[in-house]
Amino acid sequence: MDTKETVLNILADLTGDTTIQNNLDESLFDSGLLDSMATVQLLLELQQQLDIDVPVSELERTEWDTPNKIITQVDHLRNA
Amino acid sequence: MLNIQPYQNPQYFLLLLLAFIPLVIGLYNGHRWRWYESLISLLFIFLIFDADKTIQGFALIGYTITQALIVKIYFHYRTNKRFNNNFWIFAVAIGLSILQLVVVKLTPLLANGKDSIIAFLGISYLTFKTVGMIIEIRDGAIKEFSFIKFLQFLLFFPTISSGPIDRYRRFIKDYDNVPDQSSYIGLIGQGVHYIFLGLLYKFILGYLFGTLWLPELEQMAMAQRHNHPFGISLALVGVMYCYSMYLFFDFAGYSLFAVGTSYLMGIKTPMNFNLPFISQNIKDFWNRWHMTLSFWFRDYVYMRFVFWALKKKLFKSRITIANLGYLLLFLLMGLWHGEYWYYIIYGLLHAGLMIGNDAWLRFKKKHQKYLPSNRFTKLSAIFLTFNIVCFSFLIFSGFLDTLWFK
Structure with missing residues (x-):
């Protein structure tokens, strides 16, 4: 499975919002879809499903706030 | 010297x-x-x-x-x-x-x-x-x-x-x-603006609420404390709002000076307040009030605790884990303010409010179709949040300690 699909699946699971794939540039923090708890779950899911480690302090919110940005970050970390 | x-x-x-x-x-x-x-x-x-x-x-x-x-x-x-x-x-x-x-x-x-x-x-x-x-x-x-x-x-x-x-x-x-010249000019403009806003906040509004009116209201509340159950008089309500305004304008004023001065040095120190009194719920409030402190606790205490607890499967329910995280965060914040009963109650109250707010948000999500959302509900939410926050500041002020026990 590619990064985009995996990330979108995780996000849809965590937020309970299946329309996420239609709003790839909407801020998940501003809309309240992703709170701190869901953010931590996202990091754990990324660790389990894609085997990438993102420590909490590496999570710069302005770089992780939309589905597209999250996909870019994850892609970057997978290829690092 | x-x-x-x-x-x-x-x-x-x-x-x-x-x-x-x-x-x-x-x-x-x-x-x-x-x-x-x-x-x-x-x-x-x-x-x-x-x-x-x-x-x-x-x-x-x-x-x-x-x-x-x-x-x-x-x-x-x-x-x-x-x-x-x-x-x-x-x-x-x-x-x-x-x-x-x-x-x-x-x-x-x-x-x-x-x-x-x-x-x-x-x-x-x-x-x-x-x-x-x-x-x-x-x-x-x-x-x-x-x-x-x-x-x-x-x-x-x-x-x-x-x-x-x-x-x-x-x-x-x-x-x-x-910073390059044009962005530095922008920083100077913003910095000077913040410093002047800080002067208005701290030395005019903060002075009015904190130095001029608050002591008088406190005196009135003290004078009437035996005439009312628990000393809850109209003057005490006045103390609550007046102290809350003082706390905001004094600290937001200071913070504006600090941020404005930093900007002049080309350092973008993060802001501490973002219109906290228009918050629509308590979570929103903590994203707007003393932000660098609340974000510090969010990132270094709450999220790390939740990460650890989820990974170790400390509890089955992630709601339990989140609620424990809130308790830990706000108790620590309360204790950090000082080892007095009113700071601890203040911390517990905010933890309780966050837990209740999360439960309400879950309920709202489930029943979205049946719950109205319009300008009136929004204004009511702001009004309710504002009053709860002011009540928590009355506890925080320590005035109840004087009123009841001194």
Whole structure:
């Protein structure tokens, strides 16, 4: 499975919002879809499903706030 | 000699203006004269701790040396490939780093309200910075350490007394950099605007609420306390709102000075307040009130606790884990304010409010179709949040302690 699909699946699971794939540039923090708890779950899911480690302090919110940005970050970390 | 507390009187601002002329000219022309910045930083820090505050000054020097050593040694440990990332070494580093603050916080409790001799203005805020650094070093997020930069970050004089609490990597990015001319002109404009807004907040509104009206309302509430159950009089309600306004304008005013002054130095210290009184719920409130403190607790306490608890499967329910996280966060925040019953109740109250708010948000999500959402519901939410917050500030103020027990 590619990064985009995996990330979108995780996000849809965590937020309970299946329309996420239609709003790839909407801020998940501003809309309240992703709170701190869901953010931590996202990091754990990324660790389990894609085997990438993102420590909490590496999570710069302005770089992780939309589905597209999250996909870019994850892609970057997978290829690092 | 002379002692000038930060942002308190006209002398301070005049001195700031004089000291900043060369600095602003330099930055405007693309030079950051770091030796000059260090010189005036030392001067202003010296003025805070001079004359009758000399003992505090020595406490600060001792503190700075100890913290620098702790962070340096821990950084060495973490970057040396021979060692793995042992939790207990990390715990010892954190323990040593907060030791002086813990002693300072506990001394008044154990010594009848007397201050510790190792206390100094700003110790809490400096400790937030170093603890944050140690955590990021453990995570491998901080990859470079230099004594000079550490000192610049820790002792950055515009924010030394009461924040806002910056982060090491963010600060260093600004410090290593010289803003280009057009963005620096923007920073000057914003900085000056913040400083003038700060004057309005702190010296006009804060003065009206805090110095002119609050003592009178408190006197009235005290005079009537035996005529009402629990002393709850109209005057007490007045104290509640008046204190809340004072607390906001005084601290937001200070924060605006600190941020404005930083901007003039080309350092974008994060803002502390974002219109907290229009919050629609308590979670929204904590994203707008004393933000650098609440984000510090969110990132370094709450999220780390939740991460650990989820991974270890401490509880099955993630709601339980989130709620425990809130309790931990707000109890710690309460205790940090001081070891008095009203700070602890304040912390517990906010933890309870966050837990209740989460439950409400879950309920709302489930029943979205049946719940109205319009301008009226929004205004009611703001009104309700505002009043609950003011009530929590009445507890926080400690006035109830005087009203009931003194």
